[in-house]
Amino acid sequence: MTSATPEIVSYANALLETMDGALGASPNTVILGQGADDFKGIFGSTTGLAVKYGKDRVSDMPLMEEGMTGIAVGLALNGVYPILTHIRSDFVLLSANQIINLIAKYKYMFGGLFELPMLIRTVVGRSWGQGAQHSQSLQSLFAHIPGLTVIAPSSAQTVLDTYPYLTSTFRGPVISFEHRMLYSLDFEVDRTPLANPLAPRLIRSGSDLTIVATSIMVLEAKRAARWLEEHAGITCDVIDLHCLTNIDPTLILTSLKKTGRLVVADTSWPAFGTAAEVCRLVVQADPTLLKAPVRSLGMAPAPCPTAKALEDLYYPNLGTVVDAAASLVRGRADHGVPLPAEKTMSDIYKKFRGPF
Amino acid sequence: MTSATPEIVSYANALLETMDGALGASPNTVILGQGADDFKGIFGSTTGLAVKYGKDRVSDMPLMEEGMTGIAVGLALNGVYPILTHIRSDFVLLSANQIINLIAKYKYMFGGLFELPMLIRTVVGRSWGQGAQHSQSLQSLFAHIPGLTVIAPSSAQTVLDTYPYLTSTFRGPVISFEHRMLYSLDFEVDRTPLANPLAPRLIRSGSDLTIVATSIMVLEAKRAARWLEEHAGITCDVIDLHCLTNIDPTLILTSLKKTGRLVVADTSWPAFGTAAEVCRLVVQADPTLLKAPVRSLGMAPAPCPTAKALEDLYYPNLGTVVDAAASLVRGRADHGVPLPAEKTMSDIYKKFRGPF
Amino acid sequence: MPSNAAYDRMFRTALLIRRVEEKIIEIYPADKIQSPVHLSIGQEAVSVGLCEALERQDLIFGTYRSHALYIACGGDLTQMFAELMGRIGGVSKGKAGSMHLTYPARGFMGSSAVVASHLPHAVGSALAAKLRGTNQVALCVFGDGSLEEGVAHETFNFAALRALPVLFVCENNTLAVHTSIRDRQAFSIQKMAELYGIPYARIDAGYDFMEVQRVAASCAASIRAGGGPQFLEIATYRAKEHVGTGEDFGFGYRDRAAYDAWCAKDPLITDQASVAAMIDAIDAEIAAAVVAAEASPAPGLDELLTDVI
Amino acid sequence: MPSNAAYDRMFRTALLIRRVEEKIIEIYPADKIQSPVHLSIGQEAVSVGLCEALERQDLIFGTYRSHALYIACGGDLTQMFAELMGRIGGVSKGKAGSMHLTYPARGFMGSSAVVASHLPHAVGSALAAKLRGTNQVALCVFGDGSLEEGVAHETFNFAALRALPVLFVCENNTLAVHTSIRDRQAFSIQKMAELYGIPYARIDAGYDFMEVQRVAASCAASIRAGGGPQFLEIATYRAKEHVGTGEDFGFGYRDRAAYDAWCAKDPLITDQASVAAMIDAIDAEIAAAVVAAEASPAPGLDELLTDVI
Ligand SMILES: Cc1ncc(C[n+]2csc(CCOP(=O)(O)OP(=O)(O)O)c2C)c(N)n1
Ligand SMILES: Cc1ncc(C[n+]2csc(CCOP(=O)(O)OP(=O)(O)O)c2C)c(N)n1
């Protein structure tokens, strides 16, 4: 452990490895999705699997999101574990009825007679002018609904931690929001299994501020924490929320006892979103933990504009996180902490791909 | 004003009056919905209008929620104001794609070239064993999405305040969550127009506690406030949130400055819901306003069970609100305030229909 | 070949369904069943004939109007009444109620109150059957209204593309709530099935369980032989209001004459000899089930949050 | 009757579309257009013929692959390039980009990147036209993939039921991304249209704008005369990869031979005399539009939150 160089895996390869693993582990596991079997292989996450396991098990689909999701229900009811793929999470809205009215309710509504183990993988688009209809990060909609388990893996590590557990052990339906920009990044990974892969993770420790983040905002939070420490001596707890449903707030509350200050950085809109839910959990437990107003960072309250210039303003980034954190800790907007020059995350990650 | 007996209007009749008014005011306003023209008339809210205005303008529809909603887009783009009806808000999920990917984005995505004025009316089921698929209150899902305006009218008064404004003046798409149990209740109404029908309303004043409520929970909050005053001398501010999007928090913050204690009572699940959003707005402004943990009341974190015995436990009611309020104000669970005997709201409203 | 024994057995099941629903009508005003009920009276023979044509490993999917399907597949009566009454002894502990009957012990895998939402479930279970080589047929029963929903198109296309073992059965009572099929569908149901190359058959005598059994059995045989999906349209008649226990001939949207014509052909009315031979035992069985169901307690707080995830 | 003048006019528009897209291919590597582009090269004649058949009051709805439709309906070139480049001078201030072109001044009412989602928009606008008596025809252009989505079924049924003035046009390039129509559709497109009683016509020579114009004009005339919806399937060929500016014949899912066969019939390739007569003026027009577009500034913070509600 000590002397070995850490293993490096890209997000896309972690996905591919876990998909391969799931298909290899059981003949009754299948992947269904438009293009799941083609040469692009859902951005590399299913490449080659149709050849290896057959097109019956890694199956291209017509355009039929609602139908495909209902088919997953029937598969699960008859002994097959379905993995669905959507190349943009926006398209999952076409199956909102199946997910919310059927999948989320099937076990409870029938008094526990049925279970619907399945994994719905959806990719969140961002940058390169995806525009209003190819960029949404819809985790909050589904996290509102009891019966669903919603995750937003922030790294190859969390993919490797969580997907094998989901496909082999977990008995409920799961929706995963995978961020497109993470796919090409490399991560250090540690193969030690976790006791509970759905728990939040403390991924950096500090004492001035708590940053609760999801998905790619976890990377931004880590980078911001490093910047703040280097440039201002401000240290942060960074918590990767990872799973948005049935959040155990202990880690957050413990951190806030120390820091008293909270920033929530999510990939979606703050209103009725992750930021809102984290705020609720905190003030239901103990509002006196908060020594300063909470800051929530997410997409601007508008549909996503296509123009690059607006897109750069639309999304939070390293600078936004640093600025929010510094003004919270220093207690004023003119906090004096230097801001990083980078204007847009996508440009950075095009050049620097990790390892993280 | 002083001596006149107040005018009493039922919720259903307020809806019928505003629907009639909208059709009468413009030949280019139409109602579309399954059963909109039949003898049940969407629980009395469209009865007789097909005869009065013709079946072209009050139009029954095949089963085609996604298609129908897309048709509303086309109507709005070509000079017709559409009012859609869904007899259960659960069915609106079949049109989530049109509402979220298209309707919410049409104006912004095209740089303001188009507007989509329209009203989507959905009825929230509750009680009498509606079960998991006929009882959801899905306002939070849509309130998360920029571009939509989401309301949950709590009374005949708010219907009369708001609907004529929406159908005649407001230029954006609106989704309204009308509560089925409100339909048969009578309300005192005042015809004085409001400056901003989408603002929250302070509907009762007190000093010990702030209750922010939506839809039928506004009635429960009012009844609870009365009970608390009568039985324990506890007085409450009751705020009807009414519109869940772009909430102006001023009224809530002003109230909290006085009371320091907050209960949020919504018709849906608290997680990622209205309670969460209200908490976010408060702690982003000033967490020190909160002198005690916030309580959120909503449906239990499960799909809705059909059995009456479980349904009674599933929903918050007068007793739950009183209990939460009393324990907050007294600072302990054994608060000593007597609880009302009623176990279930539906039984009460079957006997007592107002006026409220 | 259906024998007299088969006739008697199916007649008995059909009569059992009718008498169960008449019992529901009887006890409904006392608020013993506190939930919406969508009665199958007039439509019993469809479910009876279909279930008679299935094998034990087959899977069944239905709608909110599935009392008949539940009983026809062999569902336990006490568990049914307990379910309708919201008791812990219900097949789903009272959490499901009338709109969501199910009986997995006989392959009845769920019923949904969202029109057409179960169509892809049947097709998915058929895909699993094909992948796993289980020799199962999936039976999917739905109303004529289902055919308007987009998911019907998606589902039929996929079932046909993959030649899946599914029997689609449209119970065509010509109504969706109060709207006639004429005002809803610009297409013919037969042509819709044929669009996907799904073999289609129609039964006009939807009251004739023997005929339903015969045609359904031949469909199932062809499906089991690997012939892919089949489509069966069965004309039937909804005797009561869409939801609830009353009649609704007085509201101008339909005609009592059609009802009378239907009754004149319904074996449960015309074959009074069989009725007389069976009704007492059936009624006793029902009465016992109601008593047993009522003895079951209501679910308590300990059930509120179980089985969510 | 289309004259030589009509041929020249349509040829010019088709060539303009092709040259605009070739300009896009040229400037794309320099990251001037930072968004996905779905090129229409090979499919230009469809939009050109259709728009030529419309009247000024008519309404148009398209997909993410609508460069051709935008230009064919008369959209301004500078506003188009500015839109693609994310400039404030774009038709939608840069907020829309390539996937959401629109030009209301010529009735182009929107294009959606969610496959098939615009079908009901066209039908709704046709319903409004009928209610308001505007004599408009709604033109709805979509790819073959759209027909698999449930909403297509819902929309066709409704348009037929209400006899609405809408012209459905399927641009059948036989591909959805990389998947052949054979692997996606168990139905024939013709039979699908006919299922709803929607009159159907097919054009095999999708490169022939004259033919497209002729057939579309006769469809539009019939629609305008109150004949209800019409359906036109037009065979066409997507020359480039699904999204992006490259070719993709090397990935095994399709054949270069089919492409070569198509090119051999494409007037923009075969009629080199017309090309020679027009290309310089066209290229100059395009170059000027690019320069003008680039002169337009990027939208600023003041635009981020406008036009939301
Ligand atoms: C998606 C959806 N839309 C609307 C409804 C309301 N609804 C309940 S039953 C019904 C009619 C269905 O008719 P049909 O499919 O013919 O079945 P039947 O009731 O005649 O058995 C409607 C519109 C629903 N339950 N689900
Ligand atoms: C609802 C939906 N599902 C999936 C996608 C991803 N997608 C984009 S284009 C496309 C293929 C569409 O094919 P077709 O309709 O034939 O149009 P073409 O691209 O050939 O013009 C797909 C699957 C999408 N945009 N929308």
Ligand SMILES: [Mg+2]
């Ligand atoms: Mg019917």
Ligand SMILES: [Mg+2]
């Ligand atoms: Mg295509």
